[in-house]
Amino acid sequence: MSSATPRINFKYLSEFEGKTIRIVGKVGEKQGNNVILHTTDNGQVIVDRSNNLEKNYQTNNVEVLGVWNNNQLSELTFFNLSDNFDFDTHNQMIDLSMKHKEIFM
Amino acid sequence: MTNNSNENVIVRTITPLTIRQIQLSTESEGNTFKIDKEFVMNVSLVGTVVKVYGGNTFTNYTIDDGTGQLKVREFKRHKQNNMDEEQQQQEEQEQPQEEGGEGENKSKAKEIENVFENKYVRIIGNLKEYKNQKSFSVNKITEITDSNQITTHFLEAILVHLQRIKGTLKKEQTSSQNSQIKEEKNEIQKETNNNNNNNKNNNIITQQNTTQILGLALKDKALRLISSNQTSSGISLQELSKELKSTEEEIREIVDFFLDQGQIYITIDDEHFRSTD
Numbered sequence: 001m002s003s004a005t006p007r008i009n010f011k012y013l014s015e016f017e018g019k020t021i022r023i024v025g026k027v028g029e030k031q032g033n034n035v036i037l038h039t040t041d042n043g044q045v046i047v048d049r050s051n052n053l054e055k056n057y058q059t060n061n062v063e064v065l066g067v068w069n070n071n072q073l074s075e076l077t078f079f080n081l082s083d084n085f086d087f088d089t090h091n092q093m094i095d096l097s098m099k100h101k102e103i104f105m
Numbered sequence: 106m107t108n109n110s111n112e113n114v115i116v117r118t119i120t121p122l123t124i125r126q127i128q129l130s131t132e133s134e135g136n137t138f139k140i141d142k143e144f145v146m147n148v149s150l151v152g153t154v155v156k157v158y159g160g161n162t163f164t165n166y167t168i169d170d171g172t173g174q175l176k177v178r179e180f181k182r183h184k185q186n187n188m189d190e191e192q193q194q195q196e197e198q199e200q201p202q203e204e205g206g207e208g209e210n211k212s213k214a215k216e217i218e219n220v221f222e223n224k225y226v227r228i229i230g231n232l233k234e235y236k237n238q239k240s241f242s243v244n245k246i247t248e249i250t251d252s253n254q255i256t257t258h259f260l261e262a263i264l265v266h267l268q269r270i271k272g273t274l275k276k277e278q279t280s281s282q283n284s285q286i287k288e289e290k291n292e293i294q295k296e297t298n299n300n301n302n303n304n305k306n307n308n309i310i311t312q313q314n315t316t317q318i319l320g321l322a323l324k325d326k327a328l329r330l331i332s333s334n335q336t337s338s339g340i341s342l343q344e345l346s347k348e349l350k351s352t353e354e355e356i357r358e359i360v361d362f363f364l365d366q367g368q369i370y371i372t373i374d375d376e377h378f379r380s381t382d
Contacts, residue, residue: 003169003173004125004173005169007171058223079224079225080224086256089260092296093259093260096263097259103125103262103263104125105125105172
């Protein structure tokens, strides 16, 4: 019933296999259609951009919305974030939101 | 402050919410909703715009904030239009709020360009009940340029949620479970403050942040001195100035601030103060 696309980081990925999620990260190396995303908790996620190649990331930090499957995030869309984005605070917000899921999902 | 007469509940605060909270809210009195047992009218949301539909007098946005999706409506303001918002809303509500399309749908709205594509927005609006349905009318929709506001918004939503269901930090709490909640809320408040400090363009100034800007130590001492005075005429400006070793002008600024906040009040004349606590 819920159409939530939860914000998570690297350590919560295993709980969301097959689900549509949002993950924030610093844009890393490009490998063909894939991009590495460095998450707020120092994890690395492979983002498969094949469905959204016509749009380019415009900032160094982005939030990617996609489906997490088989160790890859298939991107549906993304959002540009400002360069002063505080990774640490965002990471702690994610932890807190997991503790209070009742208002998030 | 809420006015507890039958239908006219007026709430003047802006509540930061998640769309999930709005979806789950069922309690209402008159046409005002309750979330976490408190009336809410003015609401702030932070999310992304999925679709935009434009009509003659309104624009419909579908907003997604990661917790759910919500359709919100912004009325266009015409200078010479004599219809007030209520009438406009009624007129538009007669038409289905569903997006326009070909065929049987009578709505005049059609999909238009999403100026907020790939961007986050902040929305301030009114949550109301109209014919047993939730309706959200937008007062302001602005693009978020400092993305830390996204994090701050969700931290504030958690904070307000916890304050409303568990009580504020000031109340006496005895059980260990309560002290754990206190710790959590302290954490959240710390994060909110950290985030506020990192924001150059942050338009939301929480009371804590304002205190930081104006100089914590002196104001804090002043408030404590005022609170500790139990006489009916309260403490005078001169006494405060003497105790705190500050000029009367500086003290005057501080007491004006607390008077505005409603934390102190004047007693026999405007140079004597007592705490409202």
